[in-house]
Amino acid sequence: MAVVVGAGLVLAAAGWGHRRVASRLGRPEATVRGWLRRFVGSAERIRVAFTVLAGAVDPDPLGLAPVGSPLGDAVNAVLAAGAAVAARWGPGVGAVSPWEVACAVTGGRLLAPDVPQVSINTSRPW
Numbered sequence: 001m002a003v004v005v006g007a008g009l010v011l012a013a014a015g016w017g018h019r020r021v022a023s024r025l026g027r028p029e030a031t032v033r034g035w036l037r038r039f040v041g042s043a044e045r046i047r048v049a050f051t052v053l054a055g056a057v058d059p060d061p062l063g064l065a066p067v068g069s070p071l072g073d074a075v076n077a078v079l080a081a082g083a084a085v086a087a088r089w090g091p092g093v094g095a096v097s098p099w100e101v102a103c104a105v106t107g108g109r110l111l112a113p114d115v116p117q118v119s120i121n122t123s124r125p126w
Contacts (some may be wrong), residue, residue, distance in 0.1 A: 005035055005111070006078070006099025012036050013067070023029045036071075036091040043070035045111070050077035053105065058084035070107040 004025055011021045022032040039046070047070070054077065055061045061084060064076050082098020102110050 002099040002103040003093075003097045006030055006097060006102070008035055009039055009071070009099075010079075011077050013069070013072040035111055038075070038113065039074065040071050040112075041113065043074040047074040047077045049115040050074070050105075054081040054084040057081065057088050081105075 004027070005010060008021045008025055008027070011023075011024060012018070018033040018036055019029050021036075025032065034047040038041075052062070055066075062080065064080055066072070066073055067076060079098045082096075082101040085098075085101050106112075
């Protein structure tokens with residue numbers, strides 16, 4: 001499923017609308033529209049996290065040039081991180097899609113809404 005969602009995100013980043021993406025992937029329009037809305041809603045967080053991951057995995061990462069949209073920038077960051085993982089850990093991992101890497105890294109929550117971080121101070125129990 002991660003590969004299908006990723007394909008839809010790549011198409012949307014290339015300028016395709018949700019109806020056209022849904023038709024291409026054989027998925028309901030409302031489902032694809034939901035994927036795109038959730039991804040775009042977290043695009044900056046995703047872009048930052050996967051850019052950091054690519055830099056952490058690849059000792060000499062390529063710079064990611066902005067493509068002109070938050071969606072496109074986030075998609076490029078996920079693809080770059082997937083490529084960095086494949087390059088570092090060889091052909092066995094290379095057969096894994098960048099979207100499967102994203103799914104593994106996020107615990108399957110790539111499209112989950114942002115959840116506010118809870119800060120715990122153990123010296124102040126209230």
